[in-house]
Amino acid sequence: MESAKPTITPERLQMPSKFWTPKRKEALIGWLFLAPEIIGMLLLNVFALGFSLYLSFTSWDLLSGVSGIKFLGLDNFIHMFQDPTIMKALKNNLIYTVLTVPIPMAISLVLAVLIHNKVFWKDYFKVVFFIPYISSIIAIAAVWSALFHPSLGPINQFLMDLGISSPPKWLVDPKTSLLAIAIISSWAGLGYTIIIYLAGLTSISNELYEAAEIDGATSITKFFKITIPLLRSTTFFLFITMLIGSFKVFDIISYLTGGGPDNSSTVIVFRIYQEGFVNYNMGYASAISWLLFAIIAVITAITWKFRNEED
Amino acid sequence: MLFIRQNISKLITTILMGVLSIFFLIPFVWMISSAFKYEKDVMRFPIAWIPKSTNVVYNFKAVWMGKVPFLHVYFNSIKIAVIVTCITLVISTMAAYAFTKLRFRGRNLVFTALLSFMIIPDQATLIPRFMLIRWLGLYDTHVALIFMSMFSIYFTFLLRQFMVGISDEYLEAAKIDGAGQVRTFASIIIPLCQPVLATVAIIKFIWSWNDYQNPLIFLQSKALYTIPLGMTLFRDDYTTNDAIMMMASLSAIIPLLILFVTLQKQVISGIALGGVKG
Numbered sequence: 130m131e132s133a134k135p136t137i138t139p140e141r142l143q144m145p146s147k148f149w150t151p152k153r154k155e156a157l158i159g160w161l162f163l164a165p166e167i168i169g170m171l172l173l174n175v176f177a178l179g180f181s182l183y184l185s186f187t188s189w190d191l192l193s194g195v196s197g198i199k200f201l202g203l204d205n206f207i208h209m210f211q212d213p214t215i216m217k218a219l220k221n222n223l224i225y226t227v228l229t230v231p232i233p234m235a236i237s238l239v240l241a242v243l244i245h246n247k248v249f250w251k252d253y254f255k256v257v258f259f260i261p262y263i264s265s266i267i268a269i270a271a272v273w274s275a276l277f278h279p280s281l282g283p284i285n286q287f288l289m290d291l292g293i294s295s296p297p298k299w300l301v302d303p304k305t306s307l308l309a310i311a312i313i314s315s316w317a318g319l320g321y322t323i324i325i326y327l328a329g330l331t332s333i334s335n336e337l338y339e340a341a342e343i344d345g346a347t348s349i350t351k352f353f354k355i356t357i358p359l360l361r362s363t364t365f366f367l368f369i370t371m372l373i374g375s376f377k378v379f380d381i382i383s384y385l386t387g388g389g390p391d392n393s394s395t396v397i398v399f400r401i402y403q404e405g406f407v408n409y410n411m412g413y414a415s416a417i418s419w420l421l422f423a424i425i426a427v428i429t430a431i432t433w434k435f436r437n438e439e440d
Numbered sequence: 441m442l443f444i445r446q447n448i449s450k451l452i453t454t455i456l457m458g459v460l461s462i463f464f465l466i467p468f469v470w471m472i473s474s475a476f477k478y479e480k481d482v483m484r485f486p487i488a489w490i491p492k493s494t495n496v497v498y499n500f501k502a503v504w505m506g507k508v509p510f511l512h513v514y515f516n517s518i519k520i521a522v523i524v525t526c527i528t529l530v531i532s533t534m535a536a537y538a539f540t541k542l543r544f545r546g547r548n549l550v551f552t553a554l555l556s557f558m559i560i561p562d563q564a565t566l567i568p569r570f571m572l573i574r575w576l577g578l579y580d581t582h583v584a585l586i587f588m589s590m591f592s593i594y595f596t597f598l599l600r601q602f603m604v605g606i607s608d609e610y611l612e613a614a615k616i617d618g619a620g621q622v623r624t625f626a627s628i629i630i631p632l633c634q635p636v637l638a639t640v641a642i643i644k645f646i647w648s649w650n651d652y653q654n655p656l657i658f659l660q661s662k663a664l665y666t667i668p669l670g671m672t673l674f675r676d677d678y679t680t681n682d683a684i685m686m687m688a689s690l691s692a693i694i695p696l697l698i699l700f701v702t703l704q705k706q707v708i709s710g711i712a713l714g715g716v717k718g
Contacts, residue, residue, distance in 0.1 A: 156544035158621045163550060166535040169591030174557045177565035177572070184567060191571075240457075248454040256704055257461045260468065263700045263707065265650040267668040268689040271675065272471045275682045278483065283470065286485035316464070321711065328712035377561050380652040384672065398563045405567050406657060415567050422564040429559050 178422065184415035191409045198412075205416035215417065218395045221307055225396065226375040228311035233319055234367060240319075241326035242356060255327070259320035266317060270384050273313045274300060303393035306386050310394055314381055322367055329363030330356070361439075369432045373425050397421050468693075474686035475499055482682040499687040506684075507677050510691070512663060513670035520585055520666060521648040525641050527590040532640070533633065536599035537625050541611060551600075554593050566657060573658055584658040585666070589648060595640050598713055602636040603629065639710035642703055646696055667692045 149157075185205055189198045209215050244254045261269060276284050279298040288296035299309040333356065341351050357364075379398040382388060388395035388403065395403075397417065405414030469489065474482045478495040481488065504510050539551050569588065570579075578584040606629065614624040630637070652668040659665060662673065674688045700707055 152544075155542050155621060159538045159542035159544040159547065162534040162538035162542070162625075165531045166554070166591055166593075166596060167550065169531070170554055170557050170593065172572070173569060173588070173591065174560045174565060177568035178560055180568040180571075181565060240460075243453055243457060247450060248457050249450060250454065252704075254457060254461060255708060256701070257464050259704075259708065260697070260700065261464060263646050263696050264693045265668055265671075265696065267650070267652055267671045268692040269467070271671055271685050271689045272467050275474070275482070275685065276467060276470065281483035283483070283485060283487055286483075290485075319464075324708055324711050373559075373561075377563055379563065380668075383656070384652070384675075401563055401566060402657075406570070411567055411571075418564040418567060421561060425559060425561055425564075 181415040181418050184412050185419050187412040187415075189411045191411050201412065205413050208413070209416050209420065214392055214395060215397075215400060215420075217392050218397050218400045221394060222376055222378075222396050224307055225311055225378060226372060228308065229315050229318070229375050229378075230368065230371045233315040233322060234364070234371065237319055237322035238326055238357075238360070238364075241323045241330060242352060244323065245327060245330045255324065258323050261317040262320040264317070266314075266380050267384050269317055270313060270381050273309075273316075274385055277309055300386055301390060303389075303391045306390060306394040310381055310385060313385075314378065318371075322371070325367055326360065326363060329360045333359050365432070365436055369429065372428055372432070376421065376424055376428070397424070471686045471689055471693075474683055475690045477683050479681045479683045482686070495683060496687075499683050502678070502681075502684045503674070503687045503691055508670060508673045508688075509663060509665075510670060510688070513665050513667055513673075514691075516582065516664060517649055517666040520582055521645050524586050524589050524648045525644045527586065528592050528595060528644050529637060529641055531590060532592055532595040532599055533630070533637065534625070535596045536603050537629055539596070539600050540603040540606075541608070541624075541629065542621065555597070558593050562653070570657060579658065580660045580664065581658075582664060585651075585654050588654045588658065589651065592644070595644065598640060598710075599633065599636060601713070602633060606632055635706075636710075636713075638703075639706045639713070642699065642707055643710050646699070646707075649696060 184198075186201060186203070187198050188201050188204075240254075240258070244251055248254060276282050277299040279285060279301050282299075284299075285296040297305045297308075299305050337355050337359075338351055341355060346354070377398060378396055379402065382394055382396055382399055383402065386394045388399045397420065401414050401417045401421065404410045404417060470487065473487075473489050473491060476494045476496045476499070477488075477491045478493065481491060481493075539547065573579050573584045573587070578587065610628050610632070611624055614628050619627070649666075650668060651666070655666045655669045659669065665673065671688060671692060674685055678684045
């Protein structure tokens with residue numbers, strides 16, 4: 130077949146084989162295939178991060194054009210650590226992390242173990258717990274905001290039926306707004322954690338459990354001595370993913386409370402949004418962006434260090 | 441005996457889990473039920489799960505033909521999700537192919553560098569992204585949204601994990617037949633990757649459909665809004681009418697529910713894939 134083709138095709142003419150050796154050609158194609166991804170990532174992540182570092186040392190309101198950029202030095206950062214709203218946001222982020230990482234992880238682990246081999250209709254449970262995760266968080270937030278309605282909502286009506294005369298006002302009370310948001314997003318995210326744990330569980334061989342059973346181990350012992358240790362890398366993955374995710378929370382807060390009432394549910398990303406896109410303090414918003422980046426970089430570094438020490 | 445005892449304990453666990461699973465279904469059932477009700481009946485307690493009188497036509501009209509250009513918003517979401525999904529697939533598949541099947545200097549270095557970029561949170565680069573989009577004259581366009589979500593290291597990584605498993609023998613065979621790299625990619629790698637491509641496509645579609653932050657930052661005109669942002673229009677226009685809010689929520693979720701229920705195996709395995717290898 131090969132010999133039937135004309136020996137000089139336009140393609141061959143363009144490629145004198147001396148320079149375009151197969152190796153070089155492969156490299157060229159390789160770089161071309163990677164080019165869109167590399168350019169996109171450099172532009173939107175690396176270059177953007179660098180530019181926001183530059184902006185964080187300036188004062189700029191966007192509307193005055195590039196010439197309006199004024200160099201401020203460290204002022205934004207000094208201001209940031211004296212800004213009570215930022216401190217409040219940091220504190221809220223920490224509370225939100227405590228509420229949405231360890232507790233849902235523990236619940237999911239137990240549920241995943243039960244779904245894995247202790248129930249009938251496994252698939253039903255997988256689907257039910259996972260539905261909230263694939264649904265639009267904004268639509269879910271709309272549903273929960275009606276459920277959590279302070280006087281008329283079904284949740285509080287139910288609590289009042291149980292005899293609680295003044296149930297919490299949830300989203301509209303500064304004391305409970307963050308808790309209500311944490312409940313909604315934990316509820317919505319639980320399916321993801323369960324699915325990841327289930328994937329981890331399928332990789333544990335049954336023989337280990339059978340051997341333990343011969344030694345007379347109870348379900349509880351098996352859970353603590355076999356399941357938990359062998360799921361360590363899954364737990365590590367989930368922990369770091371969810372920890373970082375909890376510092377990036379924005380959508381649900383922006384939709385439900387707008388950081389309120391009285392900044393009781395404001396978080397770092399919401400501050401970036403508020404300062405940058407509502408108040409047009411681009412310099413200050415960039416400084417907060419770098420605070421967020423620093424937090425995530427430190428979390429990543431610490432967790433990696435712990436993991437490497439363990440291995 | 442043991443077998444029976446095991447089954448009984450399994451049945452009890454199933455029942456307990458079944459009760460627990462109700463907590464995950466109830467908000468959806470309440471949403472659907474409320475979408476059919478009169479405004480005044482939504483918050484009535486005890487809850488009438490099956491409404492005695494229904495106002496579904498009115499609610500439906502208010503959502504789809506009312507003040508909010510929901511039909512338009514819906515179409516925007518579909519359009520953007522489809523385009524974003526296709527472009528992401530192309531970019532990520534090409535990159536994954538280069539990372540697994542093409543050999544050249546600097547390849548592994550680039551891969552490590554890209555992976556390390558994953559720790560840069562989107563939100564930390566929002567302001568320069570916003571400036572870039574304005575500078576390009578793309579503010580308040582759908583192109584801005586597509587541009588912001590078409591690059592994904594995460595999907596490149598997933599596809600790479602899959603392609604590593606494709607035997608090089610296929611490629612050798614193609615080479616002997618005289619196929620170039622590009623043709624090998626198009627006619628051998630792509631067909632072999634079909635299952636994982638389907639999974640990635642579904643997940644990307646869902647994420648794009650649910651994206652709230654990018655439209656919030658990069659769009660201004662209501663006519664360009666996508667569904668999650670469209671939900672805020674309902675919230676502003678129908679603050680007290682929960683029946684209409686629930687009809688809107690139901691409408692926003694329904695395509696995802698259909699997609700998920702029909703393709704649940706792919707969605708779940710795709711999400712799990714990211715976790716195990718991640």
